[in-house]
Amino acid sequence: MTRTLAVIGAGPAGLAAAVTAAEQGMTVTVIDAGLQSGGQFWRHPSEPHLPHFARDESVGHHHWRRFVDLRTRLDAAVARGAVRRLYGRQVWQILAGGTGFVLHTAAVAGADPVPPAERAVSAERVILATGAYDRQLPVPGWTLPGVMAAGGVQALVKAHQIAPGRRAVVAGTGPFLLSVAAGLAEAGVEVVAVCEANSLLRWARRPLHAALEPGKLLEGAEYARTFLRHRIPFRSRTIVTRVHGEDRAEGVSLSRVDTRGRATGEPTRVDADLVAFGWGFTPQLELAVQLGLRTRLDVDGSLVVDIDADHRASLSGVYVAGEATGIGGAVQSWTEGELAARTTVADALGTDAPARRRGLRRRVARARAFARAMHAASVVPTEWSRWLEPDTLVCRCEEVDAAAIAEAVDDQRAEDPRDVRVTARPGMGWCQGRVCGFALASLVGERTGCRWSTAQIEPLHKRSIGIPLPLGEIAALAGASTPPEPESPHAHALAPATAAPDRP
Structure with missing residues (x-):
């Protein structure tokens, strides 16, 4: 009976998957590039220095209690030997063999080196919960110091408690801009403009989809209060067309645009030393493509992994959860993580909770409908x-x-x-x-x-080596034991009857 599972990623999807699988009898190895749990969404200061870690809701994160619950259950699983945590590591290659998978890992910068004998991790099944990274669009001046991806700005604020500038402009599209601007304002940065490229009327055309996720509406109301308290100007149908400066960012040109992204008037100059751009997110698929998993284009133009209704990928033994299946946010991610884990348990151990899985599928479907509305309201301007x-x-x-x-x-x-x-x-x-x-x-x-x-x-997205890697890591493979001979990545492709449904 196959019981070993590797979960790649310790964000909302990966944590939910690891905890659920361990509590249902699997032996789980969690691998994450971070030095602690949480991923990008729950990025936070070093836990030994985080006061009241287990109960404080004021650390600037949504759904913090959910994280604390998952983190506490993960600790309990580690203590009883059901979970092994390999943090500060990245998986740079996965090989599929007759008895499962071999995952080659390397230490990230700043983490303890990994002995050669421990760099390869074997597992009979794998859940990919690899998350996403910021999508960027170039504009004149975007390479100047002081111009950052919105996610990078939020990481500095959340994890390092650093105010990365004094006067900030946050620009792009999507609700993530609100989170970044609110975090900057709470950190003491003067946010002089939040520029949304689209009209808010795009949301008004989809009121029923928005109502599917009442929690999102509450988050929006919370951001509105923060904007009012800090007097943050919000400008819809406005873009940054140029970043000004010599040695670093000193200001931006803002232009009003039509629905296609064409400027409709003269630009205005706004002084700022920090510019945060956010145009949505791109799923991180290096490992999925490396394995030969079937992919498709999502409604926002992103390449995502094609899965069935229970989150099986097109290669037997591989399951996918979170942003790699379509950008949808934290709630969708941890719901998918639990569903993928319960499917893994059903396939590996023969034990199932069909009513719980049906409920999770319905919950994911609601989240996907909201995600489709979000993508339709927050499109990248065509021109x-x-x-x-x-x-x-x-x-x-x-x-x-x-x-x-x-x-x-x-x-x-x-x-x-x-x-x-x-x-x-x-x-x-x-x-x-x-x-x-x-x-x-x-x-x-x-x-x-x-x-x-x-x-x-x-x-x-196709890379035989998934991350930048020192040559010493590859040289060390010469002395390692030979992994099982990989089988064809399409040997267990899903039958047409179980093809994945449309995803947001």
Whole structure:
């Protein structure tokens, strides 16, 4: 009877999955790049220095009690030997074999080194709960110091209690902007503008979807109170078209735009030393694509893992939960984490709680409906490329500008993002396209007149080594035992009758 499970990720989805599986009889290994539980959503200061850790609701996080509950149950599972925590580690490769999976791991910067004999982790089943990272769009001046991704700004505020600037502009689209602006204001930063690219009327067209998640409405009301208390200006249908400065950000140009993102008037200058951009999130799929899992394009244009109703992926023994299945937020993520774990237990041990799984599926369906409404209300403007100038860098790592991408398509006849990548080198640098991938695909699609497809986007995520890795880690494999021979990643593809439903 197969009982061993590896859960990759210790955010809302991963924690819920690990705790549920351990409490149902599985032996679980949790692997996360962070040094403590919580992931990006529940990122917080070092726990030994966090006063009243187990009960304080005032640490600037929503659903903190849910985190404390999951964290307490995880501690109990660790104490009884049902869970092993491997924090400060990243999985850089997964190999599927006849008896399960071998996960090759490496220590993150600042963590204790991992002895060579302990770098490979074996498990009979795997739950991927790898989360997401900030989606970014380039504008002139976005490479100046003082310009950050909205998620990076929030990490500094939440985990390190650092005010990353004095005067801030938060810009992009989506409800995450409200969270970042509120956190900055509570940290003592003067937020001089929150710029939402879309009209709030887009939400008004979907009142029933919004009502499906009353908790989100309460969060919105809480943000509104914070905005009023700190006198934070909120500007809809407004974008940052340029960041000004010489050695660092000194101000921005704000422009009103129409529904397609075209400027409708003269820009206005606002002084700021911190600019936080947030254009949604991109699921982190390196390991999923590495395993050959079936993927699809979500409604927001993101590549996501295709799953069945119980969160099985297209490779037997692999389950996926959280943002890798579609961006939907913390509540959806921990619900999916529990559902994926209960499915794993049913498949591995033959024990099931069908009524509980049915309830979880209904809860996920409501969250997906809200997520679809959120994506429809918070779209990236279709003509955002009008904000660019020919010398605006699109790929920061390789210093590839908008003109070079246009030349690759127009003059060198590159037909898709992968062609442009190998021709002009965007996405070939340190981040491997994590920052510029969405913008690259958008620009190429615009110039070719073709909407990108799964086949065109998936290669941008495909890496035999999932993270930047010291050569010593690969050299150490020479002395390690040989892992089981990998089988075809499509050997256990889902039958058409169990194909995954549409996801938000």
